[in-house]
Amino acid sequence: MALALVSVAPLVSMRRSLFSSPYELKSIDKTIPNLVMCRKRMSGRPSIRVSSTASVSNDDGVRRRVGDYRYNHWDEDLIDSLATSYEAPSYLKRADTLVEATKDRFNSMGVDDGQRMSPLTDLYQRLWMVDSVERLGIDRHFQNEIKSALDYVFSYWKEKGIGRGRQSAVTDLNSTALGLRTLRLHGYPVSSDVLENFKDHNGQFTCSGIQTEGEIRGVLNLFRASLIAFPGEKVMQEAEIFSTMYLKHALQKIAVSSLSQEIEYLLEYGWHTNPPRLEARMYMEVFPQDTIYEQKLVELAKVEFNIFHSLQKRELQSLCRWWKHYGFPQLSFTRHIHVEYYTFASCIATDPKQSAFRLGFAKMSYFVTVLDDIYDTYGTMEELELFTAAIKRWDPSVVDCLPEYMKGVYMAVYDTVNEMAKEAEKVQGRDTLNYVRQAWELYIDAYMPEAKWISSGYLPTFQEYLDSSKISFGTRITILQPILTLGEPLSHEILQEIDFSAKFNDLISVILRLKGGQGSVVQEASSVSCYMKDNAGLTEEDAIHCINDMVNNLLKELNWELLKPDSNVPISCRKAAFDICRIFHHGYKYRDGYGDATIEVKNLVKRTVLEPVPL
Incomplete structure (x- = not known):
């Protein structure tokens, strides 16, 4: 059966969104820019078939650019x-x-017998306990106990x-600084x-x-x-400058120890x-184990890990089965970093119940990478227009009108979303499917101007680059569907406070675009x-310094x-989106950890996913 691609009628079975009208799908027909007739394939889901050689010339004679990426590292x-x-x-x-033993320890802090909890140390001990379970990654078991401890500390909080x-009798820098950090993070x-x-008379x-x-602590x-x-x-800026200089100087004097390792880390x-x-x-590895309850805390952290x-x-x-099912291993032109993306997800979402978030985040992030390589490097303008229109059509029957290497990509996106x-x-x-489809349409549309920049050799202004990146960077795609699975019902109005084009989303997109764009200036x-x-006359080093200053200010926002x-x-949804920014920022810390996985990113995979901790 032939399928005409001049005009495509809306899907009969399209599910109706419950969101308000501005976010319903447009009712106009979607037009795919190809006048040929395509025959439907009847052999099930197509997979990606591309030459495994990283050549710039395809079998169809089309000259293509191929990124200098290595194959899957794992x-x-x-x-x-x-x-x-x-x-x-x-x-x-x-x-x-x-867990029960640790809860008993928390509860014992309410017993003022002069031994377990002295009125001369009770505030710091509560803060230390909260900070310890959070840094050890076991705080999800103790949310009620944490709130009780912090309520107690806050009840004694003073302006000084x-x-x-x-x-x-006197205030203490260690207790106050730890209290400021912990209380602020908990609202x-x-x-x-x-x-x-804690300043002298000279300020x-x-x-x-x-x-x-x-x-030092x-x-x-x-x-x-x-x-x-x-x-x-x-x-806070003054405190950061002072403490950074102090700690670097201290490292030169103190012996190698658990304290020095913690400072170096x-x-x-940072944060x-x-x-x-x-x-x-x-x-x-550096946690003190001088008492029985400290030993139990570490044991719990290791067992939970x-x-x-x-x-x-x-x-x-x-x-990995999903990755192979859609034929991604045969794509020779893209970055195969699905394992790294899963690592990122499991570094920020450690509750066992958040499996849908972890796998969803890994898959959405991988889509963004593959599409980035297609639109920025491998695809021709005609192919990109076809794929863009196919995403808007959202119908598996149009897959036969796509180039062979795009078919599996399209079906993977369609099925997974x-x-x-x-x-x-x-x-x-x-x-929420219609709402998500709107996000995908905006995202895929944003690629086209950038593809034309590359095709024509145009270098955009800095503002043009940032404006485009708010959508094309793909932050919304990696965040939106995963947070919808977290267990928190989000109304349309609430979702707008974190989704595009809310300031929260814009900040994350711009921060990551600025950090991710610090590659060589020979990039398009x-x-x-x-x-x-x-800024004519500015050196690359000066430009990076200025951009990093921008990033630091944006991080405060x-x-x-x-x-x-x-x-x-x-807060769980805000924290998830914030942590997505943190983990991507981590990947950009050492060059571009996504073009060719750095030693640091490989180490992250090994230490947080592949290798258990010795008990």
């Missing part, structure tokens, strides 16, 4: 052979026992800070002005010069607190490029090359969007 046999014994009932039972205990209204009380942060372990917590800065908080990754699961693994590792094994194997919409419907109580368009175009008190978006 051997399929290695993924298939991953084995673990940590799903055994004995490990699950041990974890439950340790707090001491180690409620009856302490308590604490002002950074409290840090002004400078001071230290004793002796650099005891206690003082106080400055380390000051550094951690300074990274949770909001726009306009000068004292935090100076390297905005610090994947929670990677920090948890590091913290297990390895139990989750068992789940990661199954999910990663499922993802539909499947994720069904998952989201279980949580949202309504069909990068943040550096476009900035240098607008993003901190505020995450933590502002008047947001209607559930």
Whole structure:
């Protein structure tokens, strides 16, 4: 049966969206720019078939550009052979026992017997306990206990800070800095002005010069607190500068120890490029184990880490089957980094119940990468117009009108987006497919101007580059459907506060575009090359410095969007979107971790997915 592609009628079976009319699909016919007649294939789902050689000339004689990317770094046999014994009932039972023991420890902090909880240390001990379970990655078990502990600390919070205990005669930098950071992250209204009380008469942060372990830990917590800065908080910027210099100097003097390892890690990754699961693994290795309850905390963290590792094994194997099912291994021109994307997902979403989020995020991120390589590098303008129109048509029957290498890509997008919409419907109580299709239409449309820039050799202005990137970078695609599966029903109005074109989404897109565009200036368009175009005479090094300053300011705005008190978006959804920014930012920390996986990204995969921790 032949299918005319001049005009395509709307799908009869199209599901009707429950969103308001501005986000319903346009009722106009979709037109695919090809006047040939295409014959439907009756042999099931097509797969991608492309020459495995990285040639710039295809069998059809078309000259194509191919990125200089390496093939999949992770051997399929290695993924298939991953084995673990940590799903055994004995490990699950041990974890439950340790959780109860830790809850008992939390509850004992309410007993003021002068031994377990002294009024001279009770505030710091509560903060330390909350901070410990969060950094060890086991805080999901103790949400009620954490709230109770922080409510207690906040009840004694003063304008000048707090001491180690409620009856302490003087305020303490370590307790105040840790309290400022922890309370702020949990939504308590604490002002950074409290840090002004730790300056001398010249308005400078001071230290004793002796650099005891206690003082060093106080400055380390000051550094951690300074990274949770909001726009306009000068004292936080001053605290970051002071603490960074102090800690670097301290590293030159103190012996190699768990403290020095912790300092090195935090100076390297800070907060905005610090994947929670990677920090948890590091913290297990440096965590003090001087008391029985400290030993139990570490044991619980390790057992939980390895139990989750068992789940990661199954999910990663499922993802690899999906990857092979649609023929992606045969694509020689694209980056095969699905394993890395799953790693990113499992570094920020460690609750076992969030499987749909992890797999959805990995698949959506992989789509963005493949389409980026098609639109920026491999596809011809005619092919790109065909694929763009096919996405808008959203009908598997049009696949026969696409070039062979695009067929499997299209069907993978079509099937996966539909499947994720069904998952989201279980949580949202309504069909969100039409809303998501609108997002895909905007996203795929944004590629075309950039493809024309590349085709014509046009270098856009810096503002043109940023405006386009808010959509074409794909942040919305990687965030939207995964957060709809998190268990929080989001009305249309609430979704608008985090989705495009809300400030939250714009900030994430621009931050990642600025960091991701710091490759060589010989690229067709990068943040550096476009900035240098607008600022004649500027060196590449100067341009990168200016762009990094922009990123630092934007991160403060993003901190505020995450933590502002008047947001209607559930904190779990805001945190998920924020953490997606953090994990991508981590990948851009060392060159472009997505073009050719860096040593650091490979290390992240090994330490957080492939290798369990020794018990």
